[in-house]
Amino acid sequence: MRKVFNFSPGPAMLPEAVLKTxxxxxxxxxxxxxxxxxxxxxxxHFQEVMQQTESDLRTLLAIPPHYRVxxxxxxxxxxxxMVPLNLLGDKKCADYIQTGIWSKKALTEAERYGAINIxxxxxxxxxxxALPPQSTWSLDEKAxxxxxxxxxxxxxxxxxxxxxxxxVPLVGDFSSDILSRPLDVERYGLIYxxxxxxxxxxxxxxxxxxxxxxxxxxxxxxTLYTYKVHAKHHSMAHTPPTYSWYITGxxxxxxxxxxxxxxxxxxNQRKACHLYDCIDxxxxxxxxxxxxxxxxxxxxxYDIHEKTLEPIFLEEAAKxxxxxxxxxxxxxxxxxxxxxxxxxAGVLLLADFMHTFMKQYG
Amino acid sequence: MRKVFNFSPGPAMLPEAVLKTxxxxxxxxxxxxxxxxxxxxxxxHFQEVMQQTESDLRTLLAIPPHYRVxxxxxxxxxxxxMVPLNLLGDKKCADYIQTGIWSKKALTEAERYGAINIxxxxxxxxxxxALPPQSTWSLDEKAxxxxxxxxxxxxxxxxxxxxxxxxVPLVGDFSSDILSRPLDVERYGLIYxxxxxxxxxxxxxxxxxxxxxxxxxxxxxxTLYTYKVHAKHHSMAHTPPTYSWYITGxxxxxxxxxxxxxxxxxxNQRKACHLYDCIDxxxxxxxxxxxxxxxxxxxxxYDIHEKTLEPIFLEEAAKxxxxxxxxxxxxxxxxxxxxxxxxxAGVLLLADFMHTFMKQYG
Numbered sequence: 001m002r003k004v005f006n007f008s009p010g011p012a013m014l015p016e017a018v019l020k021t022x023x024x025x026x027x028x029x030x031x032x033x034x035x036x037x038x039x040x041x042x043x044x045h046f047q048e049v050m051q052q053t054e055s056d057l058r059t060l061l062a063i064p065p066h067y068r069v070x071x072x073x074x075x076x077x078x079x080x081x082m083v084p085l086n087l088l089g090d091k092k093c094a095d096y097i098q099t100g101i102w103s104k105k106a107l108t109e110a111e112r113y114g115a116i117n118i119x120x121x122x123x124x125x126x127x128x129x130a131l132p133p134q135s136t137w138s139l140d141e142k143a144x145x146x147x148x149x150x151x152x153x154x155x156x157x158x159x160x161x162x163x164x165x166x167x168v169p170l171v172g173d174f175s176s177d178i179l180s181r182p183l184d185v186e187r188y189g190l191i192y193x194x195x196x197x198x199x200x201x202x203x204x205x206x207x208x209x210x211x212x213x214x215x216x217x218x219x220x221x222x223t224l225y226t227y228k229v230h231a232k233h234h235s236m237a238h239t240p241p242t243y244s245w246y247i248t249g250x251x252x253x254x255x256x257x258x259x260x261x262x263x264x265x266x267x268n269q270r271k272a273c274h275l276y277d278c279i280d281x282x283x284x285x286x287x288x289x290x291x292x293x294x295x296x297x298x299x300x301x302y303d304i305h306e307k308t309l310e311p312i313f314l315e316e317a318a319k320x321x322x323x324x325x326x327x328x329x330x331x332x333x334x335x336x337x338x339x340x341x342x343x344x345a346g347v348l349l350l351a352d353f354m355h356t357f358m359k360q361y362g
Numbered sequence: 363m364r365k366v367f368n369f370s371p372g373p374a375m376l377p378e379a380v381l382k383t384x385x386x387x388x389x390x391x392x393x394x395x396x397x398x399x400x401x402x403x404x405x406x407h408f409q410e411v412m413q414q415t416e417s418d419l420r421t422l423l424a425i426p427p428h429y430r431v432x433x434x435x436x437x438x439x440x441x442x443x444m445v446p447l448n449l450l451g452d453k454k455c456a457d458y459i460q461t462g463i464w465s466k467k468a469l470t471e472a473e474r475y476g477a478i479n480i481x482x483x484x485x486x487x488x489x490x491x492a493l494p495p496q497s498t499w500s501l502d503e504k505a506x507x508x509x510x511x512x513x514x515x516x517x518x519x520x521x522x523x524x525x526x527x528x529x530v531p532l533v534g535d536f537s538s539d540i541l542s543r544p545l546d547v548e549r550y551g552l553i554y555x556x557x558x559x560x561x562x563x564x565x566x567x568x569x570x571x572x573x574x575x576x577x578x579x580x581x582x583x584x585t586l587y588t589y590k591v592h593a594k595h596h597s598m599a600h601t602p603p604t605y606s607w608y609i610t611g612x613x614x615x616x617x618x619x620x621x622x623x624x625x626x627x628x629x630n631q632r633k634a635c636h637l638y639d640c641i642d643x644x645x646x647x648x649x650x651x652x653x654x655x656x657x658x659x660x661x662x663x664y665d666i667h668e669k670t671l672e673p674i675f676l677e678e679a680a681k682x683x684x685x686x687x688x689x690x691x692x693x694x695x696x697x698x699x700x701x702x703x704x705x706x707a708g709v710l711l712l713a714d715f716m717h718t719f720m721k722q723y724g
Contacts, residue, residue: 004395008402011604019389019397026385027378033366033683035381037563037609040370040686073436073565074586077600081584109585196601201399203435203565203603220582222443223471224436238439239558241565241603242373247399321395324402 005346008324009153009299009337010176010197017257018250018341036246041239049242050235053249060252060261063185063208070207070227071235071245076175076194078225079205080109083147083171083190085221086228087213088114091144095119097163099131100152101330102173107147113218117143122157128291129155134163145169145189151177153197154328156301156335157294162187169213177298178206179255180340181265189213195244197298198340200251204244255340264340271338271347272297278351285358289333303333309361310334316357322350367708370686371515371661371699372538372559379619380612380703398608403601411604412597415611422614422623425547425570432569432589433597433607438537438556440587441567442471445509445533445552447583448590449575450476453506457481459525461493462514463692464535469509475580479505484519490653491517496525507531507551513539515559516690518663518697519656524549531575539660540568541617542702543627551575557606559660560701562613566606617702626702633700633709634659640713647720651695665695671723672696678719684712 006013022036029036032045039046054069063069072078083106088094093115096107099122110116119139120132139146146165151158153176162184163170169189178193185191190209196202207227214231223229229237258264276295279286279302287303288295304310313334317325327333338347368375384398391398394407401408416431425431434440445468450456455477458469461484472478481501482494501508508527513520515538524546525532531551540555547553552571558564569589576593585591591599620626638657641648641664649665650657666672675696679687689695700709 002389002395006396006400006402008400008405010601011400011402013400014397016389019399023385023388026388027364027381033364034368034685035376037381038368038370038373038375040368040373041564042691043370043686073440074603075435075601078435078584078586081586085584112582194601196604201603201605202403202601203606220474222440222447222584222587224440224443225584225587239372239437239556239564241436241563241606242558243563243605244565244603323396324405329404 001343001345004321004323005342005349006324007322007336007338007342007350009328009335011202012197012337012339013341014200015251015254015341018247018254021250022247037243039242041236041242046242049246049249053245053252056249056252056256057206060179060255061183061185061208066211067185068209068211068214068231070209070230071240072205072207072230073203073241074205075196075202076173076192076205077105079173079192080106082225082227083145083192084110084113085225086215086217087169087171087190088144088218089215091142093117093140093143095139095143095146095168097132097137097146097148098122099149099157101154102152102175103147103149106149106173110147119146122155125291129157129289129294130291131157131159131294139165139168141166141168143168145171147171147173149173151296151298153299153337154331156290156296156299158296158298160294169210179261179264180268180298182261195248197337200248201244203241204248206248267344268297268338268340271342271344272300274347274351275300275336275338278354282358285362286354298337298339300336300338301327301331301333306361312361313357317350317353320349320353322353363705363707366683366685367704367711368686369684369698369700369704369712371690371697373564374559374699374701375703376562377613377616377703380609380616383612384609399605401604403598403604408604411608411611415607415614418611418614418618419568422541422617423545423547423570428573429547430571430573430576430593432571432592433602434567434569434592435565435603436567437558437564438535438554438567439467441535441554442468444587444589445507445554446472446475447587448577448579449531449533449552450506450580451577453504455479455502455505457501457505457508457530459494459499459508459510460484461511461519463516464514464537465509465511468511468535472509481508484517487653491519491651491656492653493519493521493656501527501530503528503530505530507533509533509535511535513658513660515661515699516693518652518658518661520658520660522656531572541623541626542630542660544623557610559699562610563606565603566610568610629706630659630700630702633704633706634662636709636713637662637698637700640716644720644724647724648716660699660701662698662700663689663693663695674723675719679712679715682711682715684715
């Protein structure tokens with residue numbers, strides 16, 4: 001195992017087995033003497049990559065047949081525009097749940113294309129950041145859709161329940177927690193997720209969309225921002241980011257070999273517990289700003305009560321091979337992003353380090 | 363050297379040295395014990411990749427300081443929309459030169475956003491495909507810009523001269539020939555090129571844009587389709603396709619080591635000559651549909667006079683390690699794409715094979 005653990009929020013750590021396969025195949029994919037990077041997208045070789053990747057994703061998330069899977073270029077931020085352009089339709093209005101910077105960015109972009117209702121916002125409970133209970137949401141039954149972010153990476157806030165939106169399609173940004181826990185696809189109209197946290201490298205976004213929502217977009221929508229075009233061409237309307245697709249395929253195969261989503265969920269829960277327990281038992285040396293009901297299993301955000309210790313913490317941690325632990329520039333503090341690929345050993349090492357650091361400076 | 367030569371039009375062959383570096387560094391980029399794929403885009407490590415890549419591109423193409431270089435996600439097809447959205451401005455009209463399927467796609471998309479004048483189209487000369495001489499172009503001096511594709515991959519037609527557009531900015535799609543020959547950047551307002559032919563892997567597009575052309579886009583332009591946004595954020599408005607950027611960096615370093623653009627141009631000219639000579643000396647067994655004045659140095663397109671021999675040609679060629687030679691599905695025939703990374707040895711092997719095949723079946 002590598003001796004450096006990268007706690008970056010994304011692009012993030014990848015499974016060592018995936019990197020080793022990519023390394024071994026770099027000049028010779030499946031005996032072709034070509035790199036996966038060199039395979040033309042319409043050739044029989046890449047077709048194999050495509051089909052296997054979609055098939056594995058369908059298996060891992062039990063995606064029903066009336067949902068289409070699209071592999072699109074660029075990151076999830078492009079979806080902040082594509083969702084309203086493709087889903088607003090004649091209704092021209094949508095509900096957004098604002099629980100952090102990513103959902104705020106999504107709704108700010110959507111406001112350029114329709115009437116956006118902020119149906120609920122991040123709140124406080126016992127002085128801690130908390131998700132608004134569904135009972136407080138002001139949903140509009142005439143909305144074209146309801147949008148929310150399943151996990152907010154900057155504050156480390158995560159939904160541990162699925163919003164109930166009746167007949168209004170629910171759109172979920174799962175960029176930072178897809179495949180980390182079971183997901184009931186049928187509760188959603190559209191799920192989107194960029195690849196660089198739990199599914200591969202940056203530059204690819206996966207969509208899981210209910211077929212009936214693939215409609216004509218608003219006038220003026222760029223051709224390559226149109227779901228209908230990508231669906232019609234099976235994500236091949238133009239040259240797709242082939243190598244990113246290949247890497248995602250390797251990640252999905254790895255996840256299947258780990259026992260799938262249920263198995264990784266058990267590990268992810270343990271990993272998060274190691275860190276939150278360490279924080280909660282630190283007698284206030286480490287402070288979590290998030291209410292226990294909505295703490296993120298993917299991004300463990302915390303502060304050191306004595307802020308001047310934070311740069312020292314980061315510097316010392318790096319000496320132990322624990323890198324990229326600095327909180328987001330808009331928030332500061334410490335953030336340990338522990339996606340699927342972060343081994344439990346890395347999290348245990350961080351918990352040990354936190355304990356030792358507290359003893360030394362507490 | 364690998365024994366398989368991939369003549370695909372893109373994603374295409376990459377230099378073996380680049381793949382070997384990528385392989386060696388896969389689990390340990392520059393001693394970090396992290397893959398380049400795992401580096402967070404705002405961290406100091408990736409900043410090094412970014413800066414070196416831009417600096418090498420500037421050196422290779424002698425890009426003047428008043429031109430910005432942008433590294434954008436997705437392929438060049440996204441530019442078919444972004445160019446009109448960002449450059450049409452108040453003038454609302456532009457001139458397009460239609461010389462093949464790519465420039466046709468570009469203008470079809472542009473027509474959705476403004477008044478597009480097709481100033482010239484592909485023509486015939488001595489019964490062969492030919493580029494329209496500039497004297498026949500009907501340019502509009504009030505156009506916001508003039509757009510053309512420097513090389514058309516499907517028919518194998520290439521400009522060996524630079525259009526003269528006076529004070530109207532010239533926009534060039536150089537996706538399939540950037541860095542293959544010298545380029546006088548100052549003749550252009552905007553140059554764009556996707557990476558997967560001469561610069562790396564699919565999913566990245568490089569823009570070289572004169573600073574004064576970075577203006578407010580048309581209303582409703584998606585935020586991530588806005589040049590101004592990408593320029594302001596130094597191509598970091600959101601998570602960029604980091605690994606694609608890294609691979610492009612390796613390709614540029616390799617090109618510098620080959621002696622740069624002038625040196626590769628010499629090799630590329632020789633490579634193209636090997637094949638066109640073979641065609642021209644075949645007494646009509648192989649037929650080039652393109653006038654010698656505008657034959658592509660990157661995509662050598664030809665037919666076998668007896669069409670029924672083509673499937674046999676492709677099958678036999680593959681047995682010799684010469685793969686992906688089939689012409690585009692819209693055109694048929696044979697196409698040998700011989701970008702910078704195709705070794706001269708691969709081209710000589712193909713020329714030998716063509717000669718032997720002709721002897722056997724001619």
